[in-house]
Amino acid sequence: MAKNALPPGPIGLPFIGYMPFLKGEPSRVFVQLAKKYGPVFGLQMGSQPVVVLNDWPSIKEALSHNSALHRPKHNFFNTAFPAGFAAISGDDWKVQKRFTFHQLKNLGFGKTSMEDHIIDEINHMCQVLDAKEGQELEFRTIFPISVSNNVNSLNFGRRFDYTDSKKKAIDEFLKMDPSINITGFIAFYPILARFLLKYLTFLLPSSLQNTTNIVKGVTDIIRTEYETHVKTFDENNNRDYLDAFIAELRVNKHDNMLAGNAFDLFIGGSATVLMTLEWALLVLATNPQIQQHLHKEIDDVIGGERSPTFADKNQMPFLQAFIASKDMVISGFKIPKDTQILVNFWAIDNDPNLWDNPSEFRPQRFLSENLKTFKKPEHLIPFSYASLMQRCCALGKRSCPGEGLGVVEVFLYLSSLLQKYDIKANHKTDQNLEYEFHLLITPKHNTVFNITKRHKTTFRRADESGKRG
Numbered sequence: 001m002a003k004n005a006l007p008p009g010p011i012g013l014p015f016i017g018y019m020p021f022l023k024g025e026p027s028r029v030f031v032q033l034a035k036k037y038g039p040v041f042g043l044q045m046g047s048q049p050v051v052v053l054n055d056w057p058s059i060k061e062a063l064s065h066n067s068a069l070h071r072p073k074h075n076f077f078n079t080a081f082p083a084g085f086a087a088i089s090g091d092d093w094k095v096q097k098r099f100t101f102h103q104l105k106n107l108g109f110g111k112t113s114m115e116d117h118i119i120d121e122i123n124h125m126c127q128v129l130d131a132k133e134g135q136e137l138e139f140r141t142i143f144p145i146s147v148s149n150n151v152n153s154l155n156f157g158r159r160f161d162y163t164d165s166k167k168k169a170i171d172e173f174l175k176m177d178p179s180i181n182i183t184g185f186i187a188f189y190p191i192l193a194r195f196l197l198k199y200l201t202f203l204l205p206s207s208l209q210n211t212t213n214i215v216k217g218v219t220d221i222i223r224t225e226y227e228t229h230v231k232t233f234d235e236n237n238n239r240d241y242l243d244a245f246i247a248e249l250r251v252n253k254h255d256n257m258l259a260g261n262a263f264d265l266f267i268g269g270s271a272t273v274l275m276t277l278e279w280a281l282l283v284l285a286t287n288p289q290i291q292q293h294l295h296k297e298i299d300d301v302i303g304g305e306r307s308p309t310f311a312d313k314n315q316m317p318f319l320q321a322f323i324a325s326k327d328m329v330i331s332g333f334k335i336p337k338d339t340q341i342l343v344n345f346w347a348i349d350n351d352p353n354l355w356d357n358p359s360e361f362r363p364q365r366f367l368s369e370n371l372k373t374f375k376k377p378e379h380l381i382p383f384s385y386a387s388l389m390q391r392c393c394a395l396g397k398r399s400c401p402g403e404g405l406g407v408v409e410v411f412l413y414l415s416s417l418l419q420k421y422d423i424k425a426n427h428k429t430d431q432n433l434e435y436e437f438h439l440l441i442t443p444k445h446n447t448v449f450n451i452t453k454r455h456k457t458t459f460r461r462a463d464e465s466g467k468r469g
């Protein structure tokens with residue numbers, strides 16, 4: 001019979017619990033603790049009781065739990081950001097999520113029109129990159145503008161120009177400056193954080209105040225766009241998510257979660273794709289042989305005359321295997337309600353029982369024996385479970401609604417970049433792939449690299465050149 005208690009684990013200090021002992025490397029410390037207490041152990045983090053899962057059987061069991069849709073009243077998402085559907089549970093969540101899914105589909109999510117839009121956005125970015133050939137390039141000053149524009153076009157029906165000063169808060173948010181690392185404090189002291197953010201902001205460290213201002217800046221952009229949309233609304237012309245929401249509010253007067261939902265799409269759809277691309281470029285710059293292999297596959301399948309399309313993916317197993325290889329990504333205890341569950345992805349990504357020589361970077365491990373087909377192991381789960389902030393009974397069933405768009409974006413950005421450029425490390429490129437724990441696992445230093453053009457031609461979209469892959 002299951003015991004209704006936290007599983008055994010280490011004892012921490014009063015009020016702060018075990019937090020000071022994690023030393024910036026929680027995943028590795030957790031693996032050490034799992035050797036002593038077993039793969040599922042409990043501990044106190046700040047004001048929160050927490051259960052840490054460190055092996056595939058316990059994670060899988062948790063992810064397939066039926067009561068996996070609940071978020072507690074005070075959670076990371078509604079404390080740090082305006083509340084949207086990522087922060088809520090139950091019937092309200094179902095209504096908002098169904099509406100959002102439906103509208104995104106109407107707007108071309110998963111259709112060729114969205115793909116063409118992404119390719120155009122990539123081509124805008126490549127113009128900027130072309131002009132900087134031979135110069136030092138900083139990932140976080142160039143890529144966020146391009147990637148966030150894909151979500152901006154879903155939300156607002158428009159892209160922001162690279163020089164548009166109105167989107168300053170979006171740029172700042174996505175630069176992922178270490179000073180905006182608020183994850184731990186908000187996740188493990190949610191009620192205190194909520195109170196301070198609401199009433200005593202001036203008492204917070206300047207980094208947190210800065211973050212609050214940036215989040216407010218992004219919310220203001222959403223509100224300004226909303227006001228413009230209300231003025232120009234035409235019920236016969238659904239331009240974007242904001243229009244769809246305005247139409248819905250006129251019929252069903254349910255809670256207006258527009259700002260929160262738009263914010264969730266913005267952060268869910270930008271930060272994740274960016275982080276995947278930043279790791280990919282860092283790995284490409286530091287692994288020239290892998291890059292050569294990818295260049296060859298792209299030259300064979302797409303050539304140099306047209307832009308890639310998502311359909312090309314089926315003939316490009318090595319690029320699929322490369323993308324999979326850098327995805328970073330409850331055993332007998334009845335976990336008390338509102339206990340936070342931390343899934344230690346690092347533990348399963350580095351588990352020698354799951355992977356042959358896990359620390360070796362070898363995309364081929366995701367290929368069939370004849371190296372011609374991509375194969376995805378069950379325990380590779382980039383979209384089905386959020387990294388750090390889940391609570392008991394809020395597991396992988398809440399999987400990512402943007403998966404369809406995310407995979408298209410990552411594939412098109414990487415295939416386009418590899419088609420056009422040699423990506424090279426320079427003396428500032430972090431060869432050690434150091435990382436930090438933020439909302440996502442982030443390269444510690446802004447990734448810096450150089451490019452050299454591989455083709456001198458101007459690229460056309462597949463449909464413009466009469467060819468779709």
Ligand code: HEM
Nearest residue numbers: 086264268269272273383384385386396398399400402406
């Ligand atoms: C490489 C790309 C992406 C990755 C790796 C990723 C990963 C994830 C993960 C792991 C979750 C948590 C699921 C859970 O709670 O169990 C999630 C949730 C979410 N994602 Fe994504 N995502 C990506 C792209 C996108 C895109 C493009 C969008 C929107 C256009 C998006 C919007 C969201 C939203 C709104 C949620 C919250 C869902 C909810 O709580 O109901 N994501 N994502």
